[in-house]
Amino acid sequence: MSGNDNAATRQSVVDDLYAESVHWHLNTGEETIHAKRMGGYWRKIKWLSAAVWIVFFIGPYFQWGERQAVLFDIPNRQFHILGITILPQDFWMLSLTLLFFALLLAVATALAGRVYCGFFCFQTVWTDIFTWLEDKLEGPPQKRRKLDEAPLSFTKARVKVLKHILWLMISVLTGISFVAWFYDAFDLWRDLFTMQASPVAYGTIALFTAGTYVLAGYMREQACFWLCPYARIQGVMIDKTTVVPAYDFHRGEPRGRIKKGQSEEERTTGDCVDCKMCIAVCPTGVDIRHGQQEGCIMCALCIDACDEVMVKVGRPTGLIRYESYESLETNTKPKPLYMRPRVWIYSAIMSLAVIGIVYGLTSLAPLELKAIHDRQPLFVLQSDGSIQNKYTLKILNKMTEDISVTISAEGPEGLIMVDEDLVTTARHGKVTARTVFLRVPKELLTAETTPVKFSVQGESDGQLLQGSRNSVFIGPKR
Amino acid sequence: MADNNPYPGENNTGHVWDDNLRELTNPPPRWWMLAFWASVIWWAVYGVLYPMWPVGHESNKGIMGWTQMDEYKKGVDEVEAVRAEFETQIKGMSAKDILAAPGLSQYAVASAKVLFGDNCAACHGGGGQGGPGYPVLADDDWLYGGGIDTIQQTIAMGRKGIMTAHGKILSDAEINSLAKAIEAGDPTSDPNFTQKGCIACHGMDGKGMAVLGSANLTDGIYRFTPAEGESLLDSIVFTIKYGVNDATEPKSREAVMPAFGGRLSEDDIKKLAVYVHKFGGGQ
Numbered sequence: 001m002s003g004n005d006n007a008a009t010r011q012s013v014v015d016d017l018y019a020e021s022v023h024w025h026l027n028t029g030e031e032t033i034h035a036k037r038m039g040g041y042w043r044k045i046k047w048l049s050a051a052v053w054i055v056f057f058i059g060p061y062f063q064w065g066e067r068q069a070v071l072f073d074i075p076n077r078q079f080h081i082l083g084i085t086i087l088p089q090d091f092w093m094l095s096l097t098l099l100f101f102a103l104l105l106a107v108a109t110a111l112a113g114r115v116y117c118g119f120f121c122f123q124t125v126w127t128d129i130f131t132w133l134e135d136k137l138e139g140p141p142q143k144r145r146k147l148d149e150a151p152l153s154f155t156k157a158r159v160k161v162l163k164h165i166l167w168l169m170i171s172v173l174t175g176i177s178f179v180a181w182f183y184d185a186f187d188l189w190r191d192l193f194t195m196q197a198s199p200v201a202y203g204t205i206a207l208f209t210a211g212t213y214v215l216a217g218y219m220r221e222q223a224c225f226w227l228c229p230y231a232r233i234q235g236v237m238i239d240k241t242t243v244v245p246a247y248d249f250h251r252g253e254p255r256g257r258i259k260k261g262q263s264e265e266e267r268t269t270g271d272c273v274d275c276k277m278c279i280a281v282c283p284t285g286v287d288i289r290h291g292q293q294e295g296c297i298m299c300a301l302c303i304d305a306c307d308e309v310m311v312k313v314g315r316p317t318g319l320i321r322y323e324s325y326e327s328l329e330t331n332t333k334p335k336p337l338y339m340r341p342r343v344w345i346y347s348a349i350m351s352l353a354v355i356g357i358v359y360g361l362t363s364l365a366p367l368e369l370k371a372i373h374d375r376q377p378l379f380v381l382q383s384d385g386s387i388q389n390k391y392t393l394k395i396l397n398k399m400t401e402d403i404s405v406t407i408s409a410e411g412p413e414g415l416i417m418v419d420e421d422l423v424t425t426a427r428h429g430k431v432t433a434r435t436v437f438l439r440v441p442k443e444l445l446t447a448e449t450t451p452v453k454f455s456v457q458g459e460s461d462g463q464l465l466q467g468s469r470n471s472v473f474i475g476p477k478r
Numbered sequence: 479m480a481d482n483n484p485y486p487g488e489n490n491t492g493h494v495w496d497d498n499l500r501e502l503t504n505p506p507p508r509w510w511m512l513a514f515w516a517s518v519i520w521w522a523v524y525g526v527l528y529p530m531w532p533v534g535h536e537s538n539k540g541i542m543g544w545t546q547m548d549e550y551k552k553g554v555d556e557v558e559a560v561r562a563e564f565e566t567q568i569k570g571m572s573a574k575d576i577l578a579a580p581g582l583s584q585y586a587v588a589s590a591k592v593l594f595g596d597n598c599a600a601c602h603g604g605g606g607q608g609g610p611g612y613p614v615l616a617d618d619d620w621l622y623g624g625g626i627d628t629i630q631q632t633i634a635m636g637r638k639g640i641m642t643a644h645g646k647i648l649s650d651a652e653i654n655s656l657a658k659a660i661e662a663g664d665p666t667s668d669p670n671f672t673q674k675g676c677i678a679c680h681g682m683d684g685k686g687m688a689v690l691g692s693a694n695l696t697d698g699i700y701r702f703t704p705a706e707g708e709s710l711l712d713s714i715v716f717t718i719k720y721g722v723n724d725a726t727e728p729k730s731r732e733a734v735m736p737a738f739g740g741r742l743s744e745d746d747i748k749k750l751a752v753y754v755h756k757f758g759g760g761q
Contacts, residue, residue: 376605380617380758383697390605390616390758437758 013312014258017275023142024276027285027295032148033221034141035131036280040304049119050128057173060180072182078429084361087398087429089368093360100353105230107346109237111337112322113244117231118299123223126174126216127283130167137163141280167217168209175208221284224297235294240326241335245300247278247289247320248328255289258313271319277309278302278320288320367405367426367467368396369456378474386416386439387475393434395456395467397426403458403465407436411452411473414444426458438473445475561589565745573630573748577760583752590753593746597738598754606757610703611733616757619699623688624761630751634744636737639691641679643721643730648674657714660684665695702731 027033062069064082071080079086086093108115117124137159138144150156179201180188191197192205215223224231238244248271256269278288281302286295288302306320327334337343374390382388397403405426409417418437426432438452455468483492491501505511524530528544529537564585568576576582595604602608606615613621622628622637644653652670659668665684671677676684679692686694693701702722704713717731724730738747754760 374605376603377607377614377616380607380614381619381699382617382759383619383694383699385698388617388758435756 010313011260014273017273017277017309017312018257020280021274021276023145024280026279026287027221027282033283033285034144035283035285035301036141036277036305037132037135038277038281038301038305038308040301040308042300042304046119046128046299046301050125052120053122053125057177060177060185068184070181071184074182076429084364085398085400086364087396089396090360090364093357096353096356096360100350100357103346103350103353105234106237107343107350109234110239110242110340110342110346113238113242114231114234114296114298117224117234117297121230121297123215123220123228124283124297124299126170126212127220129170130216131220131283133166134163137166164217167213171209171212171216172205174212175205178208179204221295221297224284225295231294231297238292240329241324241340243322243324243334244292245288245296245298245303245320246323246325246328247272247291248318248323249289249291250328250331252289252319264314271310271315273309273313273315275309277305281305292325364398365467366398366460367403367456367458367465368398369454369467369469370394370396371454371469371471373471373474379476381442381476382439385443386414386441387445387473389438389473391436391438391454391471393436393454393456393469395424395426395432395434397428397430397432397458399428399460399465401428401460402426403428403460405456405458405465407434408455408457409436409438409452410455411438412440412444412446412450414441415439415452415473426456440473440475442475445473446478447475448477449474564589568745568748571748572627573751574626576748577626577752577755583756586749586752587756590746590749593742593750594753597742598750606754610705611731613701614699615754616759617699618759618761619694619697620688620759620761621686621691621693621701624755624759626751626755626760628688629754629760630747632735633742633747633750633754634737634739636739637691637735638723639733640724641692641717641722641731643719643724643727644674645719645727648718653715653718656718657711660695660714661711663696663698701733 024036059070060068064080067080069080069082073080077088105116134144138147147156147159176188176192183197183201188197188201191201219227252270252272254269255272255274256267257274258267272289279285279302281304282288283299283301284295284297286293288296300322303320303322307317310317310319324334326332370393372392372394374392379387379389393407395405395407397405403426404423406421406423407417408420409415416439418439424432424434436454440450449472451470452473453468453470455466458465483490484494485498485500489503491503494500506514525538526540527542528540530540531538564582567582568586571579571582576586601612602615603612608614608616618624620628621639622632648656648670652674656665656668656670656674656676659665659671665671665676665680666682671680671684672682679687679690680695681687681692684695685697686692700710700713702713702717704710720727720729720731722731722733738750742750
């Protein structure tokens with residue numbers, strides 16, 4: 001009796017599956033994808049990874065001492081990151097940071113495919129949130145499609161208007177949160193409501209609002225298909241050993257529907273029951289069973305869907321799973337990480353970038369000196385028989401207050417700096433220029449060019465600050 | 479043509495060449511047409527708002543009243559407003575006071591850079607390095623003195639120093655002997671220097687007199703540097719023989735600093751004086 005019961009339950013599950021499957025078909029780009037939302041392991045991971053973006057929204061409100069913890073102050077050309085202030089002069093570190101993240105993208109892609117696309121990309125995350133709202137308001141995909149086709153009614157208008165209002169609210173909040181990284185966050189809110197924020201702020205918010213609304217509300221997977229360069233770049237970073245969500249074709253094929261009354265032992269088909277659930281849940285509407293393809297953002301939602309079906313029909317899970325093409329083809333264990341040269345090369349470059357950034361951050365000098373030797377004339381003969389060189393010194397003060405500094409020079413024997421005792425005020429966060437004249441008696445010069453070294457000293461809060469710069473002293477040809 | 483169209487019902491224009499080559503009437507996509515008509519409207523509205531249509535030798539005024547010249551003047555006014563703060567101060571101050579005020583002297587230098595380039599650099603070089611036949615402004619050897627007021631006076635009034643051609647007064651041997659003593663930086667070692675009257679202008683010590691603009695002959699810095707291929711001694715001999723600005727001697731050296739008082743405003747000259755003073759030789 002119980003055996004029959006089981007068979008009956010299974011049959012009803014299978015019937016439901018196939019009843020639903022008629023609704024699912026491949027993305028042909030002509031219509032809105034309404035992906036089915038299902039729970040599961042990867043779905044949970046996806047929520048967790050998307051939560052990284054909470055930082056984007058709440059980050060600007062953290063304070064560090066007297067100011068915003070992270071503030072990219074473009075008008076003043078100062079970039080505050082926690083206790084560190086970075087001026088444009090230190091921007092070489094930005095290229096290393098970009099290098100690091102570019103390589104991180106490369107190494108993640110080489111190892112586990114488009115992890116960024118599937119789990120972290122703002123396009124994926126925002127689209128996910130937008131469709132989640134859509135699902136809550138308009139119901140599951142079939143209902144949504146019906147609603148889309150239905151003539152305008154009060155209920156339809158109510159649901160649609162509410163959805164668009166919520167979408168726009170998220171979009172506006174996205175815009176404001178972005179601007180808040182460049183503008184004191186609390187001031188921004190106040191200025192926005194009192195209409196005193198700069199046109200640039202309003203413009204940027206409008207741009208981000210429109211961008212978010214259109215990209216996450218309408219473009220969705222189309223952005224991944226034909227707008228996003230990273231999608232293409234990442235495509236070529238994947239090789240046979242990359243572990244990606246993959247359909248086990250050896251196990252699944254030949255796919256075939258479960259026939260009524262046929263027992264598991266009698267079946268001649270593979271494990272794939274052709275229920276199209278993997279297509280149903282796919283946010284880009286591709287069929288994972290076709291193998292790797294440009295539309296797959298590797299979000300792993302089809303793994304959840306397939307596993308759920310496999311459990312329902314009583315077959316082992318993992319028909320779609322994270323696996324490399326090589327392992328699928330040859331049925332072997334994947335190569336260990338350390339056997340793959342990419343891992344070493346990428347890690348080496350990333351380490352170099354990190355070392356550079358750490359070096360840069362630890363050696364941020366509060367005082368920096370640049371020396372520009374005057375070219376017209378390179379030198380002049382003075383009436384006392386000395387050769388005079390003119391330099392423009394540029395003193396960069398990265399501290400938050402003005403510092404009184406003195407300049408000194410070391411160089412060839414007999415070197416005199418005119419006005420050596422003169423105290424210069426180095427303005428904070430700015431470059432202060434000062435002209436300096438050096439003199440050396442002509443007869444003491446032994447070469448056309450002699451190295452000289454300028455130093456700048458100042459004191460701030462009892463702390464001695466120094467900087468130096470090498471230059472040359474130029475005399476007549478010998 | 480439409481009557482015997484061999485390919486009916488495919489939106490062709492009815493033009494058929496070489497049996498099967500035909501022109502289709504595929505309309506551009508909707509978005510393209512929208513953009514096209516939007517541009518047409520834009521163009522028309524623009525033509526109403528801004529000057530665009532030729533009217534005789536001019537153009538229509540445009541209801542916005544915008545002209546390029548107005549925009550330029552507005553820009554100039556903005557710059558002038560920034561400058562005004564400094565310029566009003568400069569008006570009431572002497573060049574010496576401007577030099578002493580740090581902020582103002584910085585402004586004067588920045589502002590005079592253009593003036594110097596326009597009026598002075600042709601002879602004195604962009605950085606005051608001088609040129610063949612023109613004095614260096616970056617050293618501390620001045621004919622008339624390197625004080626800020628003197629420099630201002632030099633720019634405003636010009637200078638024209640005179641040295642008599644001594645070729646008619648002195649023998650070649652005497653000239654040679656004098657020239658050698660000067661080249662060695664010790665003109666007084668030659669008795670001719672005192673006896674032949676050089677001291678009248680160049681002083682007892684040979685260091686020149688700022689009042690007359692006579693050169694210091696002891697410091698190795700020469701107002702007239704040797705020409706290409708000429709030795710220093712030859713150049714000194716030439717100066718003694720033919721003099722400077724001597725109207726009676728056709729080969730005399732020419733050295734005239736024109737007066738800029740009539741060409742530049744007093745404020746500009748003050749700024750230039752500060753600029754020159756800061757070249758490295760101001761006293």
